[in-house]
Each structure stands twice: as structure tokens, then as C-alpha cells.
Amino acid sequence: MIGDAQSRRRVRLLMWKEFLQLRRDPLLIRLLFVMPILQLVLFGYVVAADVKNLSTAVVDLDATSTSRALEAHFTASDYFNVTEHPSEDGVQQLMDTSRIAIAIVIPAGTQAALDRGETAPIGVVVDGSDSQVASVGSGYAAQVIARFNAERMANSGVVVAAPGIDARVRVMFNPTLAAVNTMIPGLVAAIVMISIMAVMGQAVVKERERGTLEQMFVTPIKPVEYLIGKVTPYALLATAQLLLVAGVGVFWFKVPFAGQISVVAAGLGLFMLTSIGLGLLISLVSHTRQQAQQLMMLLLLPSFVLSGFIFPIDSMPAAIQPLSWFIPLTWAIEILRGAFIKGSGFEALSTQFWVLGVFAVVIFGAAIAATRRRLAE
């Protein structure tokens, strides 16, 4: 069907036209390259960033060398930034105004109690409105106090059992490394999906709205030629985008790439076909660009929420988890994460490849069938 020279000429012509139009829209081009970088920076630095420099208040009611030593431990830690020394009643006010996230209250008589060999309670008040700050902050506070205890006992000559607990707890609560490493492969897949669907979803409906699609019907161009000429430029563009994202991920965020390029390429290829098919289907059923946009949001939102891109699937309610199986992004992310982090090959990821392959064939096939029908009308 794409055999003869006339046909190839028409496909090339359509591609030339698409590139010409892309070039005339410098804003779109810039958006297509700035958007993924911005997302990468946002996800890489903001979302996955460790909790550090918590504004801290120390209420020292003991005012002894022990209480000052404890405060010094908090000050020395990267996680706490002791900024306030209020009275006990002042804590509430500071927390209400978000000037502090955590307060350490050292009761009067702490040193005396310790000297007597009793346990001395220390108050740790955490702002619970941000659950991450609350859990991470209180965890760090417990560590600082534990270290203080260990040092005090060491100084007093008591033998202390392995203080390795400290390190283990910190890794658990410190998501920095793990988050970027799992986020980047997911982001590569998400960006492929967003950018292909955003552009493909508008592609056909735009020509329909402008009437140029109808004008195309009175020329000898065939639906398949139209499809190839229309899809290829955006597939190339998406490839450039994901290379950029993967490059920034590997070279800037130092995401280790343990896998084979061929696994990543095959996974992304299948996922691109799926995304192009979804975008085309949106474009074909929509009559206006607004409709296409709404439909795209309808597909993107559950994809992001349910695919494990942001929230781990394991932590979803059991009843919801099967929904993620019906989302192509889920499988693309599993393939990419497997390939990037674990270095998994085709055998290890065969289930994921099969499922994604079925998605690609069904969705892209449906899009071609729909194109033939809708373009013929």
C-alpha cells in the first residue's frame, strides 16, 4: 500500500508539512522540550527531596549542662535548624504560624533524674499537618536522642551495644536516592505518554476543525498514508524528548543504568505505539480541540495515579490494585524500572512485554481501523 513512488512522495510531503508547521510554532517546540526537563527537576528535587532543615524550637526548662548538650546534638544535625527558644506556652503559637515544624521540650529536673539513674522523658512536639514532616521529623528526633544517650553512657563508662540501629533507621526514612532512581524511569514513560497524546490528540481534530481534513479527502491521499505522514514527525519528536529525559536522568541525577539498551528501546517502542493509538483515537472521536483535551485528561489522570508512577501499587487498597493492570503505563514503568535499576532482561520481563504488546496491537489496530472509517466519512 505504501509501495509506489507517488505514495511515498505524499507521505514525505505530509511529514514536511508537519515539520514546517512545528517550526512555525516556536512556543510548542519549546514547551515540548522545557516541559519534560521541568517535570524532571520538579520530581527529582522537590517531591523526592529529603526532609532537611526542619525549623525547630527548643524549650529548655532544665537549663543545665545536660540540656545544653542535648540541644547541641540537635543543632549539629543537618535535619534540625534550631531557630527559636520560646517559653513552654509559646510553642503552640509558633506552630500555628508554621514558624516551626518541631519543638523539643526538655523538662526541669532532667539532669537530676539522669544523675539519679532514672529515665528522663523528653517532649517532642511535631506539626502533624504535613504527614511526611511528622513521621520523618519525629524519627530523626528519636535518633538524635538515642545518639545523645549512647554518648552519655559511653562517657560514663557503660558499655553500649552496637549503635548500628542509627544507620538502618536513617536509610528507611531517607528516600532521596531510591526515589530519584525509581522516579526517572517512570518519568521517561510518563513523558512519552503525555507528549505523544497531547500532540497526537490535537493533530487530527485540528485539521478537522480547520476544514483541511475535508480538503485532503478530495486529493488522492489514502488513510494509511495520512496516518504515517502525520504520526512519524511526532514519534521522532517524542524520541528526542525521551532521550533528553533519560540523558538528564543518567548524567545529572546520576541514575544508575544497569540494563540493556535493547530492553528499554523495545519497551518504549511498544509503549509509543500504544500512546500514538490512544492519541489518535481521542482525536478521531473528538469534534473540537476542547473535547480532545478533556478526553486526554480523563485518560492521563488515572494513568498517573494507578500506574505506580507516583504512588506504589502495593500501598493501594487491594480492591483497586487490579485496575492498574488495565493501564498500559503500569507495564511500561515496570519494564523501564526493571531495566534501569535491576538490569532485568527480556526473560525476566516477559509478562510485562506480552501485556504491553497486546495493548499496542489492540489500541493501535483500533486507531487504524477508526482512521479508515472516520476519514472515509
Next chain:
Amino acid sequence: MTTASVAAEPAATNAALEADGLSRRFGDVLAVDGVDLRIQPGAVFGLLGPDGAGKSTLIRMLATVLRPSAGDARVHGCSVTRQPGRVTPRIGYMSQRFALYPDLSVEENIEFFATLRGVPATGRRERMLALLRGMGLDDFLDRQAGRLSGGMKQKLFLAVTLMHAPDVLLLDEPTTGVDPVSRREFWRILAGLHRQGTTVLVATPYMDEAERCTDVAFLDGGRVRHRGSPAEIKALVPGVLFEVRASDPRAALAALRSLPGLLAVHLYGDVVRVLCESDAPHAVGVRLAEAGLDGQVRRTPVDMETAFAFLAELGRGGDSSGSATGGKAS
């Protein structure tokens, strides 16, 4: 009514455009209802009618971009339903809306569609320049199409549809929303194409443009209500037409409704147009005087606008003699 020059002998296989019982349904609406047409090569055929009459639907079916629900049409003998691939090279179709790429230049738009239609590269540029020169667009080769004025856009659109030298032009309201000067200019170009032998089917809501056609058909409710040459259409109007200029046109209109021998009366701007059975301007003057009004009564030739207004009224009045020979009961 007869369809004299348009409906030639039944075996008119040499017609440029033929439609037989062409119909299109959109849900419950029958947009085009059994239209028969026979348009001779070289005609400038005006498709007239109000908005929603079915003009666009009819043209889109003839252009192969919309499938008929029933019936068929042929362009130089090729069926629009069975052989669309043989129809499209022979037609040029201008949709009602400007359908070129606004972000491509004049030259790029012409190049794109000409290449798509397989216009040979040799001589393509010369043809483009000649066409654009004829339309006064040769200074705007690099201008983006979206930045042209309304009239220039339509001329560019026409140039794009002319690049492959079609035998039949299907133009859907090409001058709607275009200023009067550009409209005249556009029709001057159409007249040139007519002289070269191109068959033109043009839909228009403007009755003054109908006067420039060799043949017209009046479409309403999806059916052809009247057809013929402009002269024939005007000759369908019976009686004699008078124009009455009165100081109070509305009072004059009311008074003339009871005129003996009245066929129809209309207010047209601030002029009352009276169609009478006989040539009796005196009777009109008398009727006005009886009502205590004074006004000038003048005999006036029937123009297309008046003709269709009266024919529509006659049709509604149950007088079927003047209507619907083109529409076939579905």
C-alpha cells in the same frame, strides 16, 4: 414549470454533473431530499437558497467528501459513490470555510495541495505564478495564509483548487463574508473560468450573484423548488410588478392587501412591491388614495430577489404550479 435549458434530453451522458435522487439524512433531519440535477459542461450553475436549505450538504456529496444516504451523482460520468478516485482529479472543491493552513505561506499552501494532487513539478511554479497574478496575489507569495484579508483568502483558496486544472468547480458560498469589492473581483475571475469552459457550481445566499449565473436552482428544505435560467425564473412570476414609494410604507402595505386582483405584496426596505394580475398602476394609486395615503407608483422589472420572494409565497399559498419540479417525493 419546465426546466428548459437545464434538463436536456434524458440520455445526457455528456453532462458535467448529474444527480439522481441524491439524499442525505442527518439523524431525523433530511438535509437533502431526492435532488435531481443535470448540469451541462461550461455552465455557471447557481445553487440558491436560505441557510439550512441543504446547499452545503449537496455540494459535499458531489465533492465525494460526504456519502449520500440514497441516490447517486456522476461527475463527467464517474459515480461519486463508486468511483470517487476518478471524480476527485476532475473537481476543485472550495468548502464554505477557509480550509487552508493559516501557518503556511501562500506558496507553501499551493505547493502542498498541488503536490498532494500529483500536479507535475514541471510548469507547476509557472502555473502558480500565472494564477496568483490573475488574482492579484503575486506579491504575497511568502505571506502566511492566516494573515491575508478575507477576500484574498478566498482567492488563494480558489487558486489552490485550480492548480490541477479541474473541469468542474464546486464552490460552497465562496463570497460569504467577503466585502463587495472582493466579491465583484471574485466573480470576474469566475467569469474568466467560464470563458475557458470550466463548469462551475456555486452556492450563494446572494440573489444578485444569481443574475450572473447561466442557470440557477432554488433549494429549500432539501429540495429543488425552482430551476432554470435567471430569465426563466423571472418569467415564472405572473402578473405585473409595481413599486410603491409612500411616506408611510407600513400603512401602504396594509392598505394594498385589499387591492382587487392582487397576487402578492411585500415590504422591501421602505418600498412596497405589489404584484398584480394586470398592468393597472392606476388601480394601485386609487387604493392608496382611498386609504388616505399618497405615494408614487412605478412599474418595475422583476429581479431574482423579488422572483424568489414571490415564488416562495406562491408555493406556500398552495399554488403548486410554480414550485418543486426538481424535488422528488421521498
